Amino acid sequence: MERDTCRESDALHERARAMVRSFERGAPRPEGFDALAIDLARFQAAHVPGYARLCAARGVDPSAFARASDAPAVPADAFKLASVFCFEDRAATVTFRTSGTTVGARGTHAMRDVRTYDAAALVFGRAMFARDLIAPVPVLVIGPPEAEAPDSSLAHMCGLFARAFGVAESLERTFFVRQGTLLVDDLRTRVAALNRTDPVAILATSFALVHLTDVLGSDVLALPSGSRVMQTGGFKGRSREVVAGDLRRTVARAFAVDERAVVSEYGMTELSSQLWEATLVDERALPGIYVEPPWLRVVAVDPESLAPLPDGTAGIARIEDLANVDSAFAVLVPDRVRRVEGGIELLGRAPGAPPRGCSIALDEMLGAREGAP
């Protein structure tokens, strides 16, 4: 039984990776998005009891799915409350957890085969952030190494990028948050010693960049020409909040790079794929507009009916990720989004309900809510 499930999962993983590979090669997609989405939804309904319950409660029969949008999306909060995994826990080869806790639990995303995550992250990351790099470059991560954050999908992704895009370097010369401490002086030293002819890739969380630029003040850590900075994640109460445009300007000034070389990535623990701003690779692209890989689709849905909304209308995000093979291919995220020309505009967290009494509001209870990895 379990062997059959593994075989089915393996085949779905292979189809997802085939879609990733086709993008990498510039080849046509091997199959339609909805065809794989429907098979994923049926597989997950058969093997994730919670998803079967959700389908039943919504009155939908997985065997009757005709398009991806027929399949209910799993709320991101479900990852905090129950297993969203087609297998027993012991089958997981990697388990990512959200950084914050919500009413007693961290969101958990277990994976049996992390190769699909890796392929999706690498191929689209390269396309949006490293397309023009013909040789490995120094990669500096303003974050911890994977060994210090083994359940962080972001640390995993940064480690992946450092190995794929970077020249071979020691941990000390690559990671500049160690044991929870931002090593500003080490970063200064590292930047000062860089070969000025080779571009550099910086990978960082937004809150780490806020801390760094606060410490730097008016100092500039000038990077070589062609360098770029990836920023990701929200602030999660770990630093003061900074408006995206202001942070982009501040970071660009601090590293002496063009603002268009400061690129935001949007991902979350509950997903296996990421969206990116395209400012580095498309001169027409606007900051704040995120591009989906072909194996991921963001659908703005009505926050109450969950029905898809027309392009240009803001709603909450239903994210369909074909690389989420063994968990939930469609995830409902309380982020407001709008499809616009060129991609998806992220409009921030859905606003909490206005206070109409002294009952504590959910957003107040959750405090600084986590969202990204």
Add this chain to the structure above:
Amino acid sequence: MSRGVDERAADVRRLLDASRAVYEDRERIAPEIARSTGLTLEGVLYGFSCLERDVADGDVRSLVGGAGDAERVHVVLSANVFVAPLRALAVARAASARVTVRPSPRDPTLTRELAKAAGDDAIAIVSDRDVASVDRGEVHVYGRDETVAEVRARARPGVRVLGHGPGMGVALVSRAGDLAAAADAIATDVVPFDQRGCLSPRLVMVEGDEGRGEALAVALHERLEGWGARVPRGELADAERAEATRWRETVRFVGRVWSGAGHVVGFARWGGALSVPPPGRHVHVASLLSFEAIEAALAPVARHVVVVGTDDPARLGGSVPGGVRVAPLGLMQRPPLDGPVDRRARSRVG
């Protein structure tokens, strides 16, 4: 102390006289409160049943005894249930011979009516007083955490600020408890103010197996359906409906959901985390094999809990954090007028 206990108690009693007068006149002012709160007219009239009118001497003396002594008290009311101004004024009046109150800008009706009916020269309504202009005494602020924090930040040095933030109620049904009776009582606690009070139960923990928890959820759903016909829920704001949808979908994943015209009950076995529903007659029922684990189960939300309702107070023992009120099921919304509802209130001198 410039005033004796009896004088303070008399000042509180004068407010209770006013409360009775306002209650008698409730049909007149209910439409205005319905407009400002979003409750239905029936909801407002039912909410009036929670307005304290007849209070035991012992409770008044407790309130007076705990109120302290302040040269002046300025009361800031914001997000509260509409009957809350009575208790806020009583606590302030017990503490001081000079009280100013800034009513909730959105819902000033009951404060205004109480002050008018009391005819107490010591109470003055001030609609736009800046907290920073209070130069001595105390500020009692009721509202969201951010409102309390703002008032603390603006208060002058030497001014004592007592903050009363938001909260929620939790109901506990013991293994020996009668489920039908518990469902009756909990529904009675959920309906007032459409569950927007800090005493309103949003979580129900049932001792026993999943079958017992599910049975309570079904019974509660049926009771809330009945209440909905008699006291319809008011309109929910867009954001409230959106939060309710996300919570409902989450509970559908982890358990089961029963939806009515004006309520939703969700059920799941407790598995280490809680799915707290938004206000608006949404209740999450969780089964817990033994109340021995109740402290751990409630730990994630413990700091938000103002009241625990239970059918077996004796068994709770030391499991309930200090300052949390314990009430019988069905009386969670009717704590004695013996001080602030929220006993967790902390004061700080600015």
